[in-house]
Structure formats: C-alpha cells, structure tokens
Amino acid sequence: MQLQYFLLIAAALFCIGVFGLVTSRNAVRVLMSIELMLNAVNLNLMAFSNYVDPKEIKGQVFSTFIIAIAAAEAAVGLAIVLAIYRNRDTVDMEQFNLLKW
C-alpha cells in the first residue's frame, strides 16, 4: 500500500500547483506554482523507481534531469519577469493581456 500513498501525495501536490498557476495574479507566484508541479512529477517518478525498478533506479536518473531542467527554466522565467517589470512597471498577470483578442 505504500506506493499508492506516495502517488496520492504527488497527485495532490500537482493539483495544488495547477490551482496556483491558474489563479495567481503575481507573476513570480505563477513560477513558484510551476516548480510545485515539477516537484510533484519528480515524486511520482521517484516512487515508481523505488517500488517498480529498485535495482536499476532509472526513475532517479530521470528525476535528476528534471531538477536540472527546472533550474534552467526558473532562471529564464525569472529573467522574463524582470524584463516585463522594467517595461510595464507591474507584475500583475491581469495586465499582461496583449494577446487577448
């Protein structure tokens, strides 16, 4: 029964991240919610690696790659937020609506 507990925690964390992503008005909080979702996926992979593939642990290798990619994406995302703040003087997501029809 242990594997299901970890998968449920990961599913709950992912749903909390989706809620934060959709409803946040602060752009930095949106990036934090994306990091929560990536962590949920990581926990999923690590749980499967421990219970289904305990000798070859390929899930842990995948999780390490995801950690590296999350770092790269956080750096680029925050640079974009900083550039937007310099031009628009706000980080309110409701104001970034140029692509709305």
Next chain:
Amino acid sequence: MNLAEGVQIVSFGILAAAVLISALGVVLLKNVVYSAFLLGGCFISMAGLYFLLNADFVAAAQVLVYVGAINVLILFAIMLVNKQEEYAVVKGAGVRQVATALVCLGLFALLGTMVVSTPWAISSVTPAGDGSIVTIGIHFFTDFLLPFELVSVLLLIALVGAIVLARREFVPENLSPSGEDEALMLPERPREMVSSRDDK
C-alpha cells in the same frame, strides 16, 4: 510492526503533511515573500520524502539545487519586483477561483481513483539503497550519456539567455555627472546615492 516500520510511517506522515500544508501556503497566502519561504520548506520536505524512497543522492541534489539555487533565485526576483501595489479589482475573480478549485478537485479525484484501483507491479528485488549514486553514475555514462551531455548544453544556453534577457541596455546619452550616476543605480529601486567624500 517493528520499530523501523513505525518510524517510517510516522516520518512519512509528518513529511507528507509538511509538503501539502506548505504547498497550500504557497498558492493561498497574500504575501509573496511568505510564499517563497514556504516553497523552500516544501522543497526540504520533498527531500525528506526522497530519503524515505531510498534515494540519498537525489535528496541531496534536491536540497542543493532547488532550495539552494532556485529558491534563492526566486527570492532575489521577489526583492527586485516587490512593488507595493493594490491590484485592480477584476470582475468575477471569486467565481474564477471557485471554478478552478472545483476543476482541481475533480482532477485529483480522477488521479486518485486511477492510483488506488490499478494493480501496480511491485518488485521485490532489494533496492540499491547506498549504492544508488554508483548506479546513477553508471547510467549517466552508459545508457543516459546523450541526455547528460545535452543537459549541460541546455543549462549553458538557458543561462546565456537569462543574462541577455535581464541585462540593462545602458546607452550613455550625456556625460554629465548625473548621467554617470545612472549607471550605478538599479532601474527597479531608484534611491539616493551615498556620497563617499567628506562634504567640508
């Protein structure tokens, strides 16, 4: 149930509660600095969960990279864009939040049903507990070699891109003393420069 299993169950309960409560704090609190610190707490609790899953290397990497680098980067960004403004009221924001919460609860119900009703093929091989870093190293240099090299190139590309995006385009228009002061000030936090000379 012996002592080891009891310790495992209790620590799993505490860490899972810490992860979920800090994640809820990240998305629900008004103050974004509190959210950033609770995000760090969430990452540390995730590292604890990785230790429960026989993954010591990935737990250490999680603390080093996520808490030490990503969380600090998020805090720097919050310090730079920390403008105290009241957001303009948007019509229907409450309805939007309730609808999103319902959709997320539905998604969780769907995932939870799938998790508890699938017969997972649990393996009974002994896990590679302390030898996990040796096994990960072997994977990085044999069958996961190409992704390993590509990740290093991707990190370089991402950091160069972040620097290009976030740098200031400073073109000196005039050479007056006030123009020179412009170069030393951050455009996000304008403030008085402290003089280092004695004003006698």
